[in-house]
Each structure stands twice: as structure tokens, then as C-alpha cells.
Amino acid sequence: MTNPLxxxxxxxxxxxxNYINWLWNVKIVLNSEDIDYVLAAPTPSLPVEDASIEDHAIYxxxxxxxxxxxxxxxxxxxxxxxxxxxSMPDSREVLLYLRELYGENIRSTRFQLTT
Incomplete structure (x- = not known):
């Protein structure tokens, strides 16, 4: 059976x-997997060695x-x-770069949608 995601x-x-459509679909998939918070939440700091088991588990x-x-x-x-x-360190860095790379397309698409 094929995974619908x-x-x-x-x-x-x-x-x-197709950046805007791609991003929309990626967010749908991440939301369905309940991992979309990674794009919005700050990266947690590496817990110190004597941190609680819960802190280590969260990290x-x-x-x-x-x-x-x-x-x-x-x-x-x-x-x-x-x-x-x-070689980018994390997913937010990847998305930031993509937004910069295709930002003009985002602005023109928003303009087209509002006119």
C-alpha cells in the first residue's frame, strides 16, 4: 500500500x-505527522549532563x-x-534560503491573488 503522504x-x-504550492503541501504532510512545530519552535539547547530525564527526552x-x-x-x-x-544545518535554514531564493515568486503570486 502506498503512503498517501x-x-x-x-x-x-x-x-x-512552484514554491508556494510545494510549501503548502509540505506543511500538510508535516502537520499530519504532528512534527510541524519544528519549523516554528526554537531549537532547544542541548541539556546539561545532570538535566532531568524528561529534559533529555524532550531534546x-x-x-x-x-x-x-x-x-x-x-x-x-x-x-x-x-x-x-x-550542507545546511536544519530545516528552518533550508526554508529560509528557499524563501530568499524564490521570494520574488511569492510576492508576485500574492499580488496576482489580490488583483
Missing amino acids: AVILEKNHLAGP RKWMADERKVRSYLMASMSNALQVQHE
């Missing part, structure tokens, strides 16, 4: 001009969810974009 991202690979979960988010982002890009973003 994988199908969404497979059909909506980021190629550049490990956040880092695991960050890896999932980054994997979804990378898997849903063209190969050329994957190469450009593979």
Missing part, C-alpha cells in the same frame, strides 16, 4: 516556480522530529536543490 510530496516536488524527540522534517523537505525537492541544501 509520500504521494503528496512525490507529485509536488519543488522545482522552483531527543525534538532532534528526531527535526531529522524527519528535514528528510521530508529534502526528499520533496529536485536533485539540484537537494545538492544545494544538503
Whole structure:
């Protein structure tokens, strides 16, 4: 059986001009996986060694969810974009760069939607 979330991202690979539609679909997938908070929440600090077990567990979960988010982002890009973003440290950095890269498209699309 095919994963419906994988199908969404497979059909909506980021190629550049489709950034807004891609981002919309990525957010749908991340929300359904309950990991979309990673894009909005600040990265937690590495807990000190004597921090509580709960603090360590929260940090490990956040880092695991960050890896999932980054994997979804990378898997849903063209190969050329994957190469450009593979060395970026986290998913928010990837999205920030993409927003800068395709920002003009975002502004023109918003303008077209309001006229």
C-alpha cells in the first residue's frame, strides 16, 4: 500500500516556480505527522549532563522530529536543490534560503491573488 503522504510530496516536488504550492503541501504532510512545530519552535539547547530525564527526552524527540522534517523537505525537492541544501544545518535554514531564493515568486503570486 502506498503512503498517501509520500504521494503528496512525490507529485509536488519543488522545482522552483512552484514554491508556494510545494510549501503548502509540505506543511500538510508535516502537520499530519504532528512534527510541524519544528519549523516554528526554537531549537532547544542541548541539556546539561545532570538535566532531568524528561529534559533529555524532550531534546531527543525534538532532534528526531527535526531529522524527519528535514528528510521530508529534502526528499520533496529536485536533485539540484537537494545538492544545494544538503550542507545546511536544519530545516528552518533550508526554508529560509528557499524563501530568499524564490521570494520574488511569492510576492508576485500574492499580488496576482489580490488583483
